[in-house]
Amino acid sequence: MTWKNDTVASVNPPRGMRDFLPADKARRERVLAVIRDRYRAHGFDEIETPVVEDYDRLHAGIGGDNEKLAFNVLKRGLDADAIRAAADAPDGVDAHALADLGLRYDLTVPLARFYATHRAELPTVFRSIQMAPVWRAERPQKGRYRQFVQCDIDIIGDATSRAEAELLVASLDALDELGLVGATFRINDRRALDWMLAHFGFAESERAGVLITIDKLDKVGPDGVIAELRGRDAAASAVEAFDAFLRRPQSDHVLPFGEQQIRAALPAGAPDDIVADLVAIGAAVSAARGIGGGDRVDAPLEFDPFLVRGMGYYTGTIFELAHPSVAYSLGGGGRYDGMIGRFLGQDVPAVGFSIGFERIVDLLETAADAGAAAVVLVHDRDVPVGELVALKAALVADGARVRLEQRTKNLKVLLERAAADGYTSFATVAAGQPRDALETKPLS
């Protein structure tokens, strides 16, 4: 035992993980319920997989850098010989000899595994919702936790831009419903990035590295990016061509999303098919969002030719959710044809979006519970149990939420806590008091 005694000082949740007290938990559940409801309305279906997956699945190369951050689960019933063999493996410590399972670090690897297991039972175009925790053994820091909830939707089996349009429209609808009206998507296409780098003269072998640098444009600016590219072992002429492009004179006139804007943001000669796909997505989102409101006709999209997104598995469109109230993104996603079919041994088109659940929860203020009255019954010590519990049940049957509290000397503190927990009124109960004499007062 590493802890010395059963005292409060030693009882915290595991490092980098959080408990949720009632007010936080209620807010999280409300946000999840809204997102679930909107995504379901848009034809997505929720699924669930176990929190652990086989070690091999989690370390098959799909997870990128996250694979290193997996929490692994010790095999049951290991004997001393097996443990020693793991320590003495020829290539260094063999974690897989000790662990057969691991906690998932994302919801994409489990989705690929789930789809391989159940494809025959799913519709041809499968629209999934996953809202569930994932675990990463990262160094804990402000706003970064070792257990956090991810909230993904994916469309599997549709190679057309209809899938992108459905994802974006459903997500904007969910944001609206959460009160975050006015959200927009920055959008790009990995194929456009690839074409652009080829156009400047970057060799295929150096493009992945160049993308990592371009991904820093928001942080370090054009000068920083060009300096870093010059430091890289990249073709000098390509860097100069890119530099010239970044410094080209641009009109101050902001174009609405559409072919003209996309072509103006890219070097001349961008491939028609890529531009057409983006335009089609914008038109569809615009048409869908135009309904029912006069001021939503413009597509809430912004083409950003330098949007990269980290993961190596994207193959087409990529997008990030932005909201005027915050500088950081509230979610992201893209098309990743080829990965979902990995465990199935065949290519399957797929596009996904992960809404930033933890960021959104932090952003939203605690909203009082909608509707129902919430009453605290402050009772004297001597009120008979039956009287009290029956009174409570009667109020619950009438639709209220009811908490019993035995009267304490400091009634004020008691009522303040109840108000903080979302209770809106209180009444005092004495022994033998007739039920219709109950008088509720608002909790201010």
Added chain:
Amino acid sequence: MTWKNDTVASVNPPRGMRDFLPADKARRERVLAVIRDRYRAHGFDEIETPVVEDYDRLHAGIGGDNEKLAFNVLKRGLDADAIRAAADAPDGVDAHALADLGLRYDLTVPLARFYATHRAELPTVFRSIQMAPVWRAERPQKGRYRQFVQCDIDIIGDATSRAEAELLVASLDALDELGLVGATFRINDRRALDWMLAHFGFAESERAGVLITIDKLDKVGPDGVIAELRGRDAAASAVEAFDAFLRRPQSDHVLPFGEQQIRAALPAGAPDDIVADLVAIGAAVSAARGIGGGDRVDAPLEFDPFLVRGMGYYTGTIFELAHPSVAYSLGGGGRYDGMIGRFLGQDVPAVGFSIGFERIVDLLETAADAGAAAVVLVHDRDVPVGELVALKAALVADGARVRLEQRTKNLKVLLERAAADGYTSFATVAAGQPRDALETKPLS
């Protein structure tokens, strides 16, 4: 890598664990939502803790036999020396040298830890809801899984029978709301059991063993119990006294729950305080359940002097939920003063009830989604994306749930699957078709 290739044959969820497809997942979420809503109405507040706890907490003796079933999490960054030391520990393999965390096997250990961490932020009487998965490395068998959901309510800080009455009333209300009307509780008190065994003459040291045998009464009957007790090293005169009590002539007349029934079921001279507590709980549940319905005046309780329940930590009342539609229990709980305060180093009264979520889910038929229309839009391949996505958005904005399906040769199969997923109507969409020409037909 232990799996040979990326084929379907090898992709299952981890051993003993389940994936949930859309219909199952929706049903589970509906049941959780109903239980959450009813418990909240009764003044309980939901909390959440991380799925892992420190290894020491999970192996502090609170978990009973479940401690051996914990999935342990491998420490990160172990080197060969540390692993070898774990293998060569003087008392045999030292799992704790390899694992610093474990997946929780119940929600009680985390609650005790949570309460110790946050007591200052919680009301004096804290009524918690926890609805969350737990993990046990049991040998998988029918109906028993290595990951399953527990659904617990606990009242911490109330030593009176008010707490039991609140738990039972809230749970019966939840069952009603799920459509399982007519549920009852079998109830007993560990203090009554202890008094009864002393009364027959069992020494204190042998009572724990005797309880394990009595717990089998439902399965093996009175003869089986007496035979096993005779085989035990228990006082012979006590066994004979117990045998005579079991065989005593009893009236066929079934008494309603109350003092008379309790006293008739126990040997003469049962302590007044224990009987009075049980009667008070019955009266309170009766009063609460009598409200709003003419036929619910009898307490839905049955006193069972031989109800034991396995866990060693119970100190007072114990109860099990029964329903006429099934032979097995649908949940259980009891008072366990002394355990919640374990990590706090002080005694705290507590009583809890765990509703049998997995059993209830299996019992309930899939109910169609309440209310909202659910429409499948079967579209031709050539309908423009914008037209289609805008049409879908318009229906969603009107309150419907909408799935897009591209027309296939076998429309029947497509529609049958949609019906199985809860969709209730469909409409076909051709390119250029005016929106008001949409004609929805019911899915039979």
